[in-house]
Amino acid sequence: MSTVVPPLEIESSSELCSDFCIVGGGMVGAALAIALARQGRQVVLREKQAPAFKSGTLGMGIRTVALSPASEAWLAGLDIRISGALIHRMHVFEALGTAVLDFDADEAGTAHLGAIVENDRLVDELWRQLSQYPNLTVQLDASLERIEHTAEAVLLHGTGDVVRTRLCIAADGAASTVRRLTGTEPQRFDTGQWALATVVRTEKPHEGCAYQRFLEDGPVALLPGIEPDLVAVVWSQPPDQAHRRQALAHGAFCDELSRATASVLGAVKAVDQRLTFPLVQQISAPLLPAPRVVLTGDAARVVHPLAGMGVNLGFEDAALLADLCRASADPGEDQGLQSYARKRLWRSRALVTLMSTLQGIYGWRQPGPVWLRNAGVRFVNRQSLVRHQLLREALGLGPVAVASH
Known part of the structure; x- marks a missing residue:
């Protein structure tokens, strides 16, 4: 008692x-x-x-989050449901080799791998529900x-x-x-990188696939947006490159992003405002x-x-x-x-x-280490059980992740 x-x-x-x-x-x-x-x-x-909802010029907020199935389930248990762009597949590749990693929802045993949700839309829904509880005071x-x-x-x-x-x-x-x-x-752990975030419109539909390509100066991610041809971009890179790319004319930036992503979604046709910010990892204890x-x-x-x-x-x-x-x-x-x-x-x-x-491994540039990295990625991609476990952990559903929460 x-x-x-x-x-x-x-x-x-x-x-x-x-x-x-x-x-x-x-x-x-x-x-x-x-x-x-x-x-x-x-x-x-x-x-x-109080939060203020902001939508981008292409109809989608630039600041987004990728909700895992575990997060979606917990929020649903609080009667918080927010629609987003579902991720069904993920394709990871690099500029200095041919090895790839492919993941899909069937392999994880889930309906989807996650959902891309606009930050402001989720916060707006949460704040709408705060007023429903008389025992909750907002100051x-x-x-x-x-x-x-x-x-x-x-x-x-x-x-x-x-x-x-x-x-x-x-x-x-x-x-x-x-x-x-x-x-x-x-x-604090300085990554030596900044992020450039934006939303773009692409020639080809994303079809629920998230792409991540490791370039020589950092990874760039293309994440499904709320429309078939809208894609959220998160590009990690040295600060000088981030500032240079932020200042580019729209057309020049679209061309550079198309090349950086090997045109996996065809040409990048339009871009919203570009935000840049430093990437610093930190742990509080x-x-x-x-x-x-x-x-x-x-x-x-x-x-x-x-x-x-x-x-x-x-x-x-x-x-x-x-x-x-x-x-x-x-x-x-x-x-x-x-x-x-x-x-x-x-x-x-x-x-x-x-x-x-991972940042260190994908920072290898010499032929020997690059070959070793590609060989390792190919090995993992062929091992369905290893790939399955890695994916479950990333989604917060594996035994290690579950044990920590």
């Missing part, structure tokens, strides 16, 4: 009391707020500003200046307001204010940086987009945390938090190590 813990007492008129206070109302924070509110808990969600224009700890609670001091909560959950991104206020600095404070999402780790994990790792965090807190009278003191921290830190380190290793 669980111990009954009395509710927190309000000590001033400016205080708001809750079981959980989530700082950050992006995809992970908003979804976790809904998951905890559905348990009947008192939840506060703090965010600087906008919410600053955070100081964190104070007591025996039974943590106090989050903003400008003129205080939230007294059993557990503070940081979901406020890679530059987390919560993490900084606990005195925790993440370990510990994930419990202070009493009654826990890190999730990008506040916990940032992984190279080559992994295709992105927000899926954050949803894994949220699912595990919500499950562990379900039966806890005082979530801030629950021993399950130690299990969460251990499992999720292990998952973070494994993926960052894997991405660094």
Whole structure:
């Protein structure tokens, strides 16, 4: 039988009391707020500003995420369903060799490999549902200046307001204010690359296939869009190349992207605005940086987009945390938090190590190492059991992935 813990007492008129206070109302924070509110808990969600939906000039938002089947299933369990472009196949190839890797949904035993969803569309749907829970309070224009700890609670001091909560959950991104206020600095791994993201219209339909080609200066991914000829582009490259390609005229950029991707979808006919940003992998440890404070999402780790994990790792965090807190009278003191921290830190380190290793392997340029890389890829592509297991792990459905969440 669980111990009954009395509710927190309000000590001033400016205080708001809750079981959980989530700082950050992006995809992970908003979804976790809904998951905890559905348990009947008192939840506060703090965010600087309400999200604003933005669609690109080609009719699709430039910022997208690839939701794994595991993430889709968890969100569906929260009655959150968002349509996206389904990925049925994946084709991986390179510029310095002929070896390829091919994956498909049948091989994984799933209806599809994932879904490309616009960030803003998913956040918009999550925020639409926040208002359905009377036990969930959303605070906008919410600053955070100081964190104070007591025996039974943590106090989050903003400008003129205080939230007294059993557990503070940081979901406020890679530059987390919560993490900084606990005195925790993440370990950073500079990839030496920037990403260029955009949406393009192609001559041929994508037919639900995601393409990834490893070039001499970094990988470029073509991901299915919401229309048959719309494709989301994520191109990793040295910063000077990213800035040069961002400044190219539309026609010149389309021609260069067509060549870089070996025209797998024919000619690139149109391009939207191009966004560039540095690619830095980082891990925050510990994930419990202070009493009654826990890190999730990008506040916990940032992984190279080559992994295709992105927000899926954050949803894994949220699912595990919500499950562990379900039966806890005082979530801030629950021993399950130690299990969460251990499992999720292990998952973070494994993926960052894997991405660094892959970047190193695909950085080989000498004939001998290039031959060895191609031979290894051909071997893996011929081993259906190995390919199946790799794919299941990437989708968050394999035994190693499941054990970590």
